[in-house]
Every structure is written in C-alpha cells, then in structure tokens.
Amino acid sequence: MTPWVDLLPEILDNIAGKLDFYEDVINLLCVCKTWRSSVTITKTLIHHLPSRFPMLMFSESKTPEDDDQHYRKFFLLSNGGTMRELRLPEAHQQRCISSHGWLLTTGEEEFYTKLIHPFSRTQIDLPQLYMFEELYFDQDEWMYYGQSMRKVVFSSSNPLEYDPSFRVVIIWGKTIGFCRLGDVSWTRVRGWEGNLLDITYHEKRKRLYAVTTMGLIYECDIINEVSSPLSLSRVSIFPAKEFGYSSIPWAYLLEWRYDSLLMIIRERHYFRKRDGEYVCYGPYRTNKFDCFVFNLDDVKWSKLVSLGDKAVFLGFNSSFAVDAGDGVKADCIYFTDDLYEPYRDLPDGGGGDVGVYSMSDGSIEAIFSSKESVFRGSPPLWLQTSSLPAYNRI
Template identity: 70%
Template sequence: MLMLAESNTDEDDEHELRRFLLLSNGGTMRKLPLPEAQRQRCVSTHGWLLTTGEQEFYTKLVNPLTRAQVDLPRLYMIEELYFDQDEWMYYLFSMRKVVFTSPNPLSSDPSFRVIIVWGRIIGFCQPGDVSWTRIKGWEGHLFDISYHGARKRLYVVATMGAIYECDVTNDVLCPKALSRVTTFPGEEFGCSCVPWAYLLEWGCDSLLMVTRERYYFKKHDDEYGRYGPYRTSRFQCFVFGLDDGKWSKIASLGGKAVFIGFNSSFAIDGGEGVKPDCIYFTDDLYEPYHGLPEGGGGDVGIYHMFNGRIETLFESQESVFRSSPPLWLQTSTLPKIKGIK
C-alpha cells in the first residue's frame, strides 16, 4: 500500500489522519489515525516508519497499522554530524533511506540493526543504543542501500554504479567500513552514466540495480536550477551476481513487481492488485519538496517493463504531496487492523 503525505488542510483532525492507497484492495483509499507521524519526516521499510521531528532530533520507529513504537538514539548523536537549528530544513529533507537487518524490530534478535542514510552519512544502531555508529568508506553520491538477508551484508550503490558491502552485525569489526565489490560496466550496456540507482536483494546470490532517468521540461528559474517540472522517462534493470561477479541486463522482472522511492527498495510477486513485471515508483528528489513553491511528489506512477509505458497510479493528486513524500509500505497485516475508515 501507499501511504500518502500529510494533509495540508486547516482542519486539525485531518492532520492526524493519513490516507492509504490499498493496491491489494482494488486501489481503494482508506484513512487511519496516525498522530505519531504528524509534522514528522518519514521514510519506510518492512511496513515500519522511521520518523524524526525538529524537537531535539528524536527518531523512532512507528508501525502505522498497530501504532507500536520503538525509540532510537537522537540523530545528533551520529559522530561528526553537525546540526544547527537554523538549518533544520536542510537536514530534515536529507533523511532518505532506512533498512533493517531483519523484518521485526520488536523481536529479541541480537543481530537486529537499523541503518539509515542521512544526507551523505550512513549510520546504524540497535534499539537501546545511546548513539548511532558511522559507516565510512565510499566515494561519490549515495543512491541507495539494501540489506541482503541471505548474505547478511549491507550493500550500497553510489556514483557510477559503484557497489560496496559491509558486515554491520559483527561486533568485532569496528569501526565499520565499506569495501568496494564492483563498479557497473556502463559502457558494455550503452550507459554513459548512472543518473540515479536503486538496489535490492534479488535471490540468494544476486543484487538488482534499477536505474532511473528523468526528463526535465524546463528549468523552474535560476534559483532552483534543474528542479523545475520533471517526469520519470525510463527505468533499466541490471543483475549483479555476487558469486561470479558478472553483470547482466534484464528486460523482465519475472512476474515480480519492484517498489522504489523514499522506502527501502523491495520486490514482491505480482497478483492481488499488484501488476507483475512493473516498477511502482514515487518521487524521491527531496529538494523540490521544500525548494519549489508548488512542492514535490508529483512524479508517481507504474512503469511497465514490457513496453516502457508509464501508468498513473490514481487520478486525483489533491495536493497530497506538498510537504512530505508518499511512502510504499510492504505489509500483510492490514485486514486484521480495526478502525480503518
């Protein structure tokens, strides 16, 4: 399901409600009370939200369906991360990704970790920690992170499709540092650059890298530069074999659907309202959300791998993306939750 952004109406009760687009229920809209996310910046993984607000830079995990919560260290406890109240908006919109090393933060799994991307920083913690731990060792711009459950490794994709890995659950290995695994051979596939990329587990011995290309209709103005009107134009998918070190391009997702955006990238089998061989995407250029007068978030849709067609997800925008991004939530517990309007 897709959790839409916070309402921008003047009605106080609407701010505590969040709308959800239920793909498995024919694309219907529902509302749930979620005051825990009110005026909070949110990213998502495994059906959970990582929220942070301006007050003291608190972070916590929130389950939007059960409303269970797990407190995490304050973000300013990340080593060498400088915070300034006057620059809050910059840092607020730099929280882009969160992944877990296992699905359930309420379990007693000693290897459970929460890993985040905050601007140019990767940090991780366990529930109960008093501070975050930095992970270092990559070059360029961070695109995405993914935890490979079978390999028990964190994987990172950065500029030009460079892939790095790190063992974040081994307490002996400290400080934590990434090591380069491979760099995407773009020339072999006719790709001169990697404009944006996502990474996810693809079977027990592979990674899937999805590249995203956007078309900019025109510059908004000199101040905002390239963040004028834009739309996603194309995705391409490449598989990297962790055992043989080989890259291959794929034209089909094999009946699966991939979900990307301000969530941890994931794939599920098509069916029950989810279209197979498609990429479901939301707008994750975070600068426009606060840098453009009309806000960000309009670049949302379904990309069909077979013919490159982009389908709108729903017709009415209703200004729901003006202040915060929509988020994909992977969960199978919705029918058991009471109080859905």
C-alpha cells in the same frame, strides 16, 4: 430479527476467525463498542495476520480545510485500489521513511528518532541523531534537517522479535549509520567513493550493500564485524559503457536472489520553468528504468529485461520486490518521488513524479486518478509487507 449489535460473542469470534487480513479484523472491531468488547480472538491472534500490503501512504495534508492533521491516507492496491484513512498522530509533523511496513520518523525536538507501525501505532525509540555531522550544518534550518534522512533498511523484517542480530540502518545526508535496539547512539559506517544512492540488506548473505553515483557496489558485515570504525568494502563497479551509459543518474539496490543483487537505474527528464508540464509534475518526470543483475558469486553483470511475475517498489522506502497479484501488476516498477531539492521552494510543493512503469513496453501510468496529497510537503511512500505487532489500536 436479531440486531447486529446483539450478535452472540461466539458468533462474532467465529466470524473473526475466518478473516484472513489484519484490516478486515479492524473493520469488524470498528462496527461498535459491543463488537469490540465481544471479539476475544483479536488480542491473541491478530498480530499473526498478514496485511494488504504493499500500500501507498500519502504525505501529511497541509491544506487549511483539513481540521485534523493527525490522520494519514493510505492507498491500497488490493481490491482494485481503495483509499483508507487512519489516525496516526505519531507521524504529525514528522519526516517519514519506511522499511518492512514500519515508519522511521524524526522531528525537530532534540533529534529523536522512532520506529512506528502505522496500524498498531506501536513505537520503538531509537538513538538520537547527534552523530551525524549534517545536523550541525544549520540547526535553525528545519527544511535541511528534514530532508537529510533518505533511506532506512532492516537486517530482518520484524523488530519485535527481539533478535540480537536486528539492526536499523539509515542514510542521513552523506552518512551511513546503524544501531541495535537499545543502543544509545548510532554507529557510523565509512569507506566509499561518490555520493550514496541506495542501501539494501541481503538477508541470505547477511551483508549490507550500498551503491554510489559511480556505480560502485560496496558491502559490509554489520552483524559480526568488530573493527572500529566499520568500513565498506568495494566488490564491483557497474560497467556503464558496456550497457550504453556514460554515467548513472540515479540507482536503487535490492536483494534479488540468494546469489544476486538487482540494481535499477532511473532516468528523469527535467523540464524548463516555462514548460507546461512543469506545472503538473514539478521540475522533472521519470522517463524510464533499466534493471541489471549483479551476481555475487561470479561478480558479473547482466541486463534484466523482465521482472517476470514480480513487481518492484521504489521511493523513500527500502527498495523491495513482491510477487504480483492482489492488485499488484507483474513486470512493473511502482515508484514515488524521492528527490527533495528540485521542488522544495515551489509554492505548491512537489512529489508528483509517481506512477507505474511497465517493463514490457516502457509505458507509465498513474497509480490513482486523484492528485490528492501528492503536491504537499513530502512525497508518498510505500509500505512493505510486514509481521504486525500486537494490537493496541482500539
């Protein structure tokens, strides 16, 4: 019998050509050096393969028993939920948020920011963050600096297509800024009331949208607008009392259809320190979500009682929806912990408010049985389906 290592390159190429997912090709290449050098299809075709997204990327481990902290663990919803560990030194001691499967990272060193693809480890430099006033609040206080970056969105899914209309947009503290690839600085966006809760880019409408604590919805054209400084324009206010709300505790925004936005309100229960559940979850735990559709044409709001065959993913990632299947449950909201201040001083950290919320009955279940990596420095985050960059990993 011919040993696996001696399989003909033609046979290996034939096998590789039948693999449908990026991770499967990586697994094939990792078998041995002979296979890695023999498979030729990878270098030309792997960047066209889809990946088994969405997946959950855990925070960096801080425990003493972890000798090499250059690895990150990923929880894949497909195949019944599997764990994968990948070497990702580029994210070591970096604050991470995500959009379209890419990480936006920043660290203490001169306030650099980068886009990093966690599988290929492709890196794209972004401007430094000196334009943001929050950086000068206390430059010796790294914890404050690390917590200020809260959200990133792209104006299109793939930064490697070199689309001149591609923009990276972030919320940093109380500031919205955006840049094009190659810019030397970020451009500030102004003009809203209340505190920023979320931003999203509506690819079909070609507009950036934001929601604030008062339920105010704003929009801005960050592609063609030439005025300086750029300003958000108010388009609506959520009729909170009409839907039984006195205020909006926390909200998310995402493109829903060609003519609509989906706003999701998140309610949390806050524990007292003497509560037993405080030890398990930190200071709070999510109670429920409510979904509302804002029609951009007739400027009307309606409550959405079901997500149908879709699932929504919320946290320190750009809010997004996907079709159910491959381990993703329909009519559910997958959420991670995206508040820092309440648990930043806890001895064991925080980030335990992670789960799957069922729209049909309001139940919440755990995403995985192990609490590994949940209570460490920063919470896990979701990685969205993306076009993968050229392979340079192995």
